[in-house]
Amino acid sequence: MRKLLMTTAAMALVMGAAAGMARAADNVEVLHWWTSGGEAAALDVLKKDLESKNISWTDMPVAGGGGTEAMTVLRARVTSGNAPTAVQMLGFDILDWAKEGALGNLDDIAAKEGWDNVIPKALQQFSKYDGHWIAAPVNVHSTNWMWINKAALDKAGGKAPESWDELVALLDNFKAQGLTAVAHGGQAWQDATIFDAVVLSMGDDFYKKAFIDLDPATLGSDQMKEAFERMAKLRSYVDDNFSGRDWNLASAMVIENKAGVQFMGDWAKGEFIKAGKKPGADFVCIRFPGTQGAVTFNSDQFAMFKVSDDKVPAQLQMAAAIENPVFQSAFNVVKGSAPARTDVPNTDFDDCGKKAMADLADADKNGRLMGSMAHGHANPAAVKNAIYDVVTRQFNGEIDSAAAVTELVAAVEGAK
Numbered sequence: 001m002r003k004l005l006m007t008t009a010a011m012a013l014v015m016g017a018a019a020g021m022a023r024a025a026d027n028v029e030v031l032h033w034w035t036s037g038g039e040a041a042a043l044d045v046l047k048k049d050l051e052s053k054n055i056s057w058t059d060m061p062v063a064g065g066g067g068t069e070a071m072t073v074l075r076a077r078v079t080s081g082n083a084p085t086a087v088q089m090l091g092f093d094i095l096d097w098a099k100e101g102a103l104g105n106l107d108d109i110a111a112k113e114g115w116d117n118v119i120p121k122a123l124q125q126f127s128k129y130d131g132h133w134i135a136a137p138v139n140v141h142s143t144n145w146m147w148i149n150k151a152a153l154d155k156a157g158g159k160a161p162e163s164w165d166e167l168v169a170l171l172d173n174f175k176a177q178g179l180t181a182v183a184h185g186g187q188a189w190q191d192a193t194i195f196d197a198v199v200l201s202m203g204d205d206f207y208k209k210a211f212i213d214l215d216p217a218t219l220g221s222d223q224m225k226e227a228f229e230r231m232a233k234l235r236s237y238v239d240d241n242f243s244g245r246d247w248n249l250a251s252a253m254v255i256e257n258k259a260g261v262q263f264m265g266d267w268a269k270g271e272f273i274k275a276g277k278k279p280g281a282d283f284v285c286i287r288f289p290g291t292q293g294a295v296t297f298n299s300d301q302f303a304m305f306k307v308s309d310d311k312v313p314a315q316l317q318m319a320a321a322i323e324n325p326v327f328q329s330a331f332n333v334v335k336g337s338a339p340a341r342t343d344v345p346n347t348d349f350d351d352c353g354k355k356a357m358a359d360l361a362d363a364d365k366n367g368r369l370m371g372s373m374a375h376g377h378a379n380p381a382a383v384k385n386a387i388y389d390v391v392t393r394q395f396n397g398e399i400d401s402a403a404a405v406t407e408l409v410a411a412v413e414g415a416k
């Protein structure tokens with residue numbers, strides 16, 4: 001009897017251990033920077049989806065828009081031999097990790113599910129390295145948007161600006177209404193996000209030569225000086241407390257009728273939606289004046305790191321779940337982005353989401369789809385950070401536009 005009891009206890013132990021092991025294997029640890037209200041709501045769609053497949057989620061949030069802080073934490077984790085399962089990552093950062101041999105291989109699942117045919121080539125250039133799938137793209141954002149308070153726009157006559165001069169007139173009107181004309185957070189990546197739009201508004205070719213080709217003549221041109229002058233003009237519409245403010249708090253200023261407009265990627269829409277605001281009724285989404293038809297994009301992808309064999313099945317299931325068309329719709333409706341697949345219906349998306357999807361398809365077709373400098377889709381981090389530095393110092397009045405142009409050329413040359 002005693003022996004039998006012990007055996008039963010031992011068996012229970014063994015079974016418990018087995019169950020525990022199964023649980024450990026069916027887990028993904030995910031590093032990301034989706035910490036605002038709208039971002040967390042979108043992330044929840046992914047967490048719940050995985051939970052429904054019995055995959056548990058270990059959360060590793062690292063706050064900081066654009067992901068600079070997250071990338072620093074990631075470096076420390078990988079250096080100590082403890083890579084997470086999956087990491088939210090942008091463009092060139094993915095390729096840098098692939099070059100280091102740190103990423104896993106998603107070829108089998110990509111082939112089985114036909115990713116090659118449905119994920120746009122513009123994204124595949126960052127999801128693949130050396131012909132192998134290394135990351136699962138979850139969305140396509142773009143940076144050349146503006147988010148206008150509808151009531152303030154109506155008071156200003158209701159016409160959305162289509163040119164730089166019309167934009168300036170609108171901002172003057174917002175000021176006269178007693179609003180903070182431009183809701184902005186003084187962080188390098190936010191300044192750079194506006195710079196994406198301002199440079200693009202001076203022409204696709206100018207943007208391409210400057211940020212994609214890194215052409216010194218273009219970076220040092222009078223036109224670039226004009227772009228910096230425009231940044232200085234926009235800076236004059238920002239409130240006194242903007243320094244260091246997080247982007248979602250700037251969105252909240254527009255949401256709460258304290259500010260007229262925010263220039264920000266379409267993750268801002270996630271905040272408006274989370275606050276119960278409706279496009280067309282409470283806010284208006286338009287492309288930054290002068291950039292209609294063109295799109296500077298960034299795609300959040302989950303780069304899959306090399307993990308121990310027992311963790312690979314959950315990692316692959318996560319990759320498959322992300323590319324599921326039903327999930328792509330549910331997630332991106334909340335996130336504010338367009339799906340990372342071309343075959344997802346736009347039925348569930350609001351008007352801004354439908355516009356994002358249509359603009360993306362048109363820009364791709366017309367050769368007007370360009371990687372965002374500010375969000376790591378034009379250059380590797382070294383060059384991006386060199387540009388950030390100059391843009392931020394000029395935006396804060398530490399250097400004037402002429403000096404910014406000279407410094408931009410030198411900074412980019414040094415970082416290339």
Ligand code: BGC
Pocket residue numbers: 033034039064065066067090141247267298299300375
């Ligand atoms: C990411 C978005 C994110 C935003 C602000 C961007 O770089 O692509 O998903 O919402 O940063 O955190």
